[in-house]
Amino acid sequence: MVIWTLMLLGVLLAPIRESFIPNLGGFQHWDKIAHFGLFAITGFISIYGAGFFSRFAAKVLFGLIFGLALALGTELGQYLIPFRDPDFYDLLADLAGLFLGLLSSALLYGWKLRL
DSSP: OHHHHHHHHHHHTSOOOGGGSOOGGGOOOHHHHHHHHHHHHHHHHHHHHOTTOSSHHHHHHHHHHHHHHHHHHHHHHGGGSTTOOOOHHHHHHHHHHHHHHHHHHHHHHHHHHHO
């Protein structure tokens, strides 16, 4: 989880100009899809990275708090990065992805319990 978090921070806080984001087929919101996907992965693996908790609910709460802090921190941190601007819709995509990742992990956990 540490390696993933460092990679995520590297991508989200890199001084990348918006012109580097592809505009394939006229779709201009690839960055929102990237934010959603990156935080879905973050939500999913944060539960497994919280192995220091024994109860699953505590792992989910850790994943939620960790993901929220990461989403808010990276968006606020973009104020300090050249060529980057924080975006409320990026934050919404982060949170939607985080919740999907946490939900997917919880569903997988419940499915494993029934086996």
